[in-house]
Amino acid sequence: MEEYLPDIYQKSIYTIDYAKLFNRGIKCLLFDLDNTIVPPYSNELSKKTKDLFTSLKQKGFKIIIFTNSPQIRLKKFKSFFAVDGVSSAFKPFTGKLKKLLKEYGYTEAEVAIIGDQLMTDIKVGNKVGITTILVNPVSKSDFVLTKIHRFSERRKMKKLRDHDLFWQGRYYD
Numbered sequence: 001m002e003e004y005l006p007d008i009y010q011k012s013i014y015t016i017d018y019a020k021l022f023n024r025g026i027k028c029l030l031f032d033l034d035n036t037i038v039p040p041y042s043n044e045l046s047k048k049t050k051d052l053f054t055s056l057k058q059k060g061f062k063i064i065i066f067t068n069s070p071q072i073r074l075k076k077f078k079s080f081f082a083v084d085g086v087s088s089a090f091k092p093f094t095g096k097l098k099k100l101l102k103e104y105g106y107t108e109a110e111v112a113i114i115g116d117q118l119m120t121d122i123k124v125g126n127k128v129g130i131t132t133i134l135v136n137p138v139s140k141s142d143f144v145l146t147k148i149h150r151f152s153e154r155r156k157m158k159k160l161r162d163h164d165l166f167w168q169g170r171y172y173d
């Protein structure tokens with residue numbers, strides 16, 4: 001059950017205490033794309049997000065978009081935000097994440113994943129042993145596969161709640 005429990009839970013990518021992460025030794029931030037940065041199906045290029053990424057880069061973080069969406073969807077965000085990206089990440093399978101750590105030369109302790117889904121973002125991060133950060137989805141709409149994941153997610157959340165480990169809206173870091 002703990003494989004679904006995020007290390008940190010925040011309202012959005014804008015409420016995360018990045019200075020604290022930096023002080024804990026995090027050097028690389030993996031951002032999920034859909035419903036973490038932008039609504040699914042949306043191509044909105046947000047200046048607010050770009051400004052956040054720019055300031056995080058200036059603080060010394062490596063920013064990588066780590067998405068299950070294909071390259072054709074990722075590439076415009078990658079170039080607009082001027083960050084690295086990995087598409088078709090197949091979260092919650094660990095292959096691409098392990099490969100990323102190896103290629104960029106980061107240890108598990110130096111990387112955090114930020115995403116809106118327990119069943120993909122949090123699970124893959126916990127399996128590999130990096131820091132996991134859950135944020136609320138930015139919209140109510142979901143891709144079809146995500147809708148199926150949300151069904152399991154609600155059951156996991158209930159289980160975590162029954163053990164008093166996780167409550168929606170009770171943020172922590």
Ligand SMILES: [Mg+2]
Pocket residue numbers: 032033034035036115116117
């Ligand atoms: Mg997502």
